[in-house]
Amino acid sequence: GEDVEQSLFLSVREGDSSVINCTYTDSSSTYLYWYKQEPGAGLQLLTYIFSNMDMKQDQRLTVLLNKKDKHLSLRIADTQTGDSAIYFCAESTNYGQNFVFGPGTRLSVLP
Amino acid sequence: DGGITQSPKYLFRKEGQNVTLSCEQNLNHDAMYWYRQDPGQGLRLIYYSQIVNDFQKGDIAEGYSVSREKKESFPLTVTSAQKNPTAFYLCASSRGLNQPQHFGDGTRLSIL
Numbered sequence: 153g154e155d156v157e158q159s160l161f162l163s164v165r166e167g168d169s170s171v172i173n174c175t176y177t178d179s180s181s182t183y184l185y186w187y188k189q190e191p192g193a194g195l196q197l198l199t200y201i202f203s204n205m206d207m208k209q210d211q212r213l214t215v216l217l218n219k220k221d222k223h224l225s226l227r228i229a230d231t232q233t234g235d236s237a238i239y240f241c242a243e244s245t246n247y248g249q250n251f252v253f254g255p256g257t258r259l260s261v262l263p
Numbered sequence: 264d265g266g267i268t269q270s271p272k273y274l275f276r277k278e279g280q281n282v283t284l285s286c287e288q289n290l291n292h293d294a295m296y297w298y299r300q301d302p303g304q305g306l307r308l309i310y311y312s313q314i315v316n317d318f319q320k321g322d323i324a325e326g327y328s329v330s331r332e333k334k335e336s337f338p339l340t341v342t343s344a345q346k347n348p349t350a351f352y353l354c355a356s357s358r359g360l361n362q363p364q365h366f367g368d369g370t371r372l373s374i375l
Binding site: 256 | 364
């Protein structure tokens with residue numbers, strides 16, 4: 153079945169770049185997503201990429217997709233303390249459960 | 264502004280009691296979802312609905328029930344059969360099943 157994996161923790165210094173990685177197993181994914189969850193809140197859709205693209209940039213966020221290796225990454229440039237949150241990777245497909253979330257990566261930004 | 268509204272934000276349940284969590288969306292989305300999140304954990308799918316009057320079990324449906332009588336509304340009932348209901352419950356909606364999901368702010372359920 154579908155599976156999405158992420159490392160659970162990442163710490164970076166304020167002003168540095170953060171790179172959050174994700175791997176998935178389903179080669180028939182249609183879209184891949186990054187969500188942000190702040191404490192006690194719901195998930196905020198940050199960005200998503202169609203599976204036939206390899207890169208998408210949106211201000212400080214850059215998404216890279218390596219379809220051959222089934223690897224997705226989210227780069228946050230000039231990381232700020234307000235970026236501290238849990239980041240979820242997710243994929244959607246045209247069948248089965250349709251939408252699968254990873255376990256989330258907790259990003260801590262150190263001053 | 265369009266969005267998803269979950270209420271209440273905090274809810275307490277007594278032993279043996281059923282409680283209902285509300286989820287309303289004005290995004291004109293066909294699909295709606297309920298997830299459970301435990302501390303330090305990811306999301307687990309409870310139920311989802313692709314269209315009005317239709318819903319499907321997710322991975323952890325036991326002890327929960329839903330209805331989808333209106334497009335805008337997808338209430339979740341946590342029944343007394345759910346022995347460990349303390350969790351953060353998230354509702355989401357999307358245009359279709361493989362489209363981006365948009366989330367509400369969640370309801371935190373605790374046991375008295």
